Amino acid sequence: MEYRIKTEVCVIGAGHAGCEAALACARLGLDTTIFTMNVDSIAMMPCNPHIGGSSKGHLVREIDALGGEMGKNIDKTFIQSKMLNVSKGPAVHSLRAQADKAEYSKEMRRVLEGQEQLHIRQAEVTEILLEEAEASAASEDKLRDKALDRPEDTSASSEDKARNKSRDRSTDRSEDSIVERKGGKRVTGVRIVTGTVYECRAVIVCTGTYLNARCLVGECITETGPSGMQRSELLSASLESAGIPLRRFKTGTPARMDGRSLDYSKMTVQQGDPVVVPFSYSTDPAEVQIEQFPCYLTYTNEETHHIIRENIDRSPIYAGIIEGTGPRYCPSIEDKVVKFAEKTRHQVFIEPEGRGTNEVYVDGMSSSMPDDVQQRMYRTVPGLEHCEIIKNAYAIEYDCINANILKPTLEIKDIYGLFCAGQFNGSSGYEEAAAQGLIAGINAAMEFKGKEPLIIERSEGYIGVLIDDLVSKDNREPYRMMTSRAEYRLLLRQDNADLRLRRYGYRVGLITREQYEALCNKEEAIHKEIERLKRVKVGGSRPVQEFLAAKNSAELKTACSLAELLCRPELDYDALAGLDPDRPKYSRSVTEQVEIEIRYEGYIERQRRQVEQFEKLERxxxxxxxxxxxxxxxxxxxxxxxxxxxxxxxxxxxxxxxxxxxxxxxxxxxxxxxxx
The missing domain is CATH 1.10.150.570 (GidA associated domain, C-terminal subdomain)
Structure with missing residues (x-):
């Protein structure tokens, strides 16, 4: 007799996508079961031990603004934090934090275990159960048209209303927007390897790199998932039988070494920032001012490259053993040496993996070379002459989909209730996976509840750029987020993610009323302070001229506003305090926005006009x-x-x-x- 268990949502995979998807569904009131091959692999970091980085830091901030968990988790478990690109404009500033890998995974597991209506099950899902769909789903076209006609949000400021009028898509489904949609199939449940069936109305596939995975080190091929974990062997056949075409992608990871065997005196130390900025808007900045671990920088050399070239035929990539397509923007060291033959050296970062281990990560030297070649090439790098490898570098191949079969909601077009997220969609990176998992989880819950889906547009967030690129472009390699992919990056800064997206998090139910009111107060404070700075004038008195001279700033010929002075590159908001004794006291999060909005006002307005044109086509x-x-x-x-x-x-x-x-x-x- 078949054993059946009732639930509402099933999430397959407990990596970064699966964790966000499951938490979103459970927090939105749905009974959710998350399946993992091994509970010890929950939120595991099989590759680099950091969260954030260029453009990826934007994604983490946006995840947090919508009510996700990644930003909170890294704030609790980081060992070094650094703001990247600070010498450039605010559009490309990006936060990056080294994680204690073991603690990151443990802390996320604690969050999952403590979440009501969320159940963890260690089991391999072998089949997704489907049936012919009834004519009961809603038409997204009519829903969106209905959303655009909704009453304005009376709690927002007038400026915010004007800015967001065309971007809000939070109207619930109503009777006149429900229409029949025929054809296709719908999800009824999943079957695990023991034969037990979990009945549900939505499934979110977040299998990462586990589907039919195999790891390669030279000629040695093992049929395992990342870090030697058990792979998923049966689900691929079920997906293909449902008419879902699969493709093969590959990625790689460097060796891990015993840090005690390295000579750090031959490397350049890389310290964290003296004042740490948290990822999460919910984190108290005082809580993240901790003692940090250093990273180190070294380089490959011609000897390294010579060893790689003379053994290139033993690399699975160049021997034709690897079937999958690898990531263009995260190449292996053998790819770098072959494709950039003119370069005499490549950067190598030595990154600690945690507080309770000597293990270090060799960032920049991922490889699938044989064991003996790895030993030789790594030991040519300054500081690594006597390195002891704990885990070999390896390449991993896995099954995934072409995300063109998905809607912008991350639901498969012809299968109602089947959502997909993460590396299964052909992307790479923890942050890209978590962002997709959160959106898939939200939209699975919205569909279950009969509410309007959440679709972040390209003009609203990096998440929108990520998902739009995945579902509308023919990505023939693992997709990686980059700032250059965002057309409106001056508007989509990591510092204003809450101002852009927190309202959506509130309306779907992942942001509390208290958090939403704090956002409204912040918006009002920013607007008031900008108007005050434009209104307050200073003249050419002697104290003013002396103040400007002390700041190496040109003297005033005529009176001007504080806002005009703030546009001078040598001055900032804090520096103007000497000319502004009656200024109100605001938090740094407010004054940062004030400074950016005033300094870049012309560019920002021009980009907003571009967005208006873009949104006409999107509507x-x-x-x-x-x-x-x-x-x-x-x-x-x-x-x-x-x-x-x-x-x-x-x-x-x-x-x-x-x-x-x-x-x-x-x-x-x-x-x-x-x-x-």
Whole structure:
């Protein structure tokens, strides 16, 4: 007799995507079961021991703004923190923290275990159970149109209303927005390896690099998941039988070494910031001012490269053993040596893995070379001459999907209730995975409750850029987030993630009323202080001129506002205190926004105008059931691409390769006729 257990949501995988997805569903009131191959691998960091970094720090801040857990967890478990790119503009400032890997995993597990309505199950999921869908799902097109007609948020400031009017998508489903949607299948549950069935209405696949995984070190191939964990062997067949095509990707990781065997005197020390900035808006800054661990910088050399070149035929990458496609922006050391032959050295960072271990991570030298070659090449690096390897570098191959089969909600287009997140979607990185997991979890809960899905637009967050790139572009390699991918990065800074996205977190139910009111108060304070600085004038009196001279700033010829002085590069908000004795006292989070908004006002306004144009196209939604064969005058290539990707909006259609502006105009004309 088949044993059956009832739940509401099943999350497959407990990595960074799975943890965020499961927590979101449980916190939104759904009975949630999360499955993992091994409970010791919950939130495991099989590769680098850090969270954040260029563009990735933006993602972590956005996750936190929406009510996710990653930022809180790294604030509790970091051993070094550093703000990157501080010599550049605020758009590319990015926080990065070294984690105590073991503690990060343990702390996240404690959070999961303490969460009500969340159940952890160590088991291999072998099958996703489906049935033919009934005509009961809602039309996203009508829902979005309904959302755009909602009453304005009376709790927001007038400036905020104007800025966000076209961006809010939080209206619940109402009776007149419910329509029939026929065809496809829907989720009914999952089966685990013992045969037990978990009945549910939503499944979120967050399998990471475990599906049919194999690890490679030279000619040695082991059929395991990351760090020697058991791989998932049966789920791939179930996915393919459901009509979900799979592809093979690969990634790699460097060796881990005994830190006591290294000579740090031959390296350059890399200290953390003297004043630590937390990732989470909920973390008290005083709590993260801790004693930090140093990292170290060294370099490869010609001897290193010579050893790699003479053994390149023994690398699985170049011997043709590896089937999967690797990440372009995180290449192995053998890839670097071959593809950048003109470079005489490459950076190598030595990073501690935690407080309770001597193990260190050799960042910048991932490899799949044989054991003997690894020993030789690592020992040519200054400071590593007598290194003792604890864990070999290895490459890992795994099954994943082309995310083009997903909606922007991260639900598979033709299977209702089946969501996907993380490396299973063809991305790389802990932060990218966590961001997708959070959005998939939120949208699974919204669909379950009959509410409008949460879709972050490209103009609203790096999360929006990430998901839009995954679902609308043909990514032929593991996708990595970068600041250059965000068209509106001056608006999408990591310092204002709460101002951009916390309102969405509140409306879906992951942000408390108290947190939301604090956001509203912060917005009001920023607006008031900007207006005050524009209003307060200083003249050319002797004390003022002496003050400016002391700051190496030009003297005043005529009176000007404090806001105008703040635009001078040699002055900042704190420096102007001497000319502004009656200023109100605000937190650093407020004055930072005031300073940025005033200094970059012209650029910010120009980018906001660009966003307005972008959003006009994003609001022109394309019906899901549109027949592109009926759209006359479309070029053949455009018709093929539109049928393949089925974009949700005109804006998304414009970003498809092979769709020209002329094709877009044809489509717009057709939609007008279709609407009439």
């Amino acid at each position: 022109r939604h394309i019906p899901e059931d549109i027949d592109y064969d009926e759209v006359k005058s479309l070029r053949i290539e455009a018709r093929q691409k539109l049928k393949q990707y089925r974009p949700a909006s005109i804006g998304q259609a414009t970003r498809l390769s092979g769709v020209t502006p002329a094709d877009v105009q044809v489509l717009l004309i057709y939609l007008e006729k279709f609407k009439k």
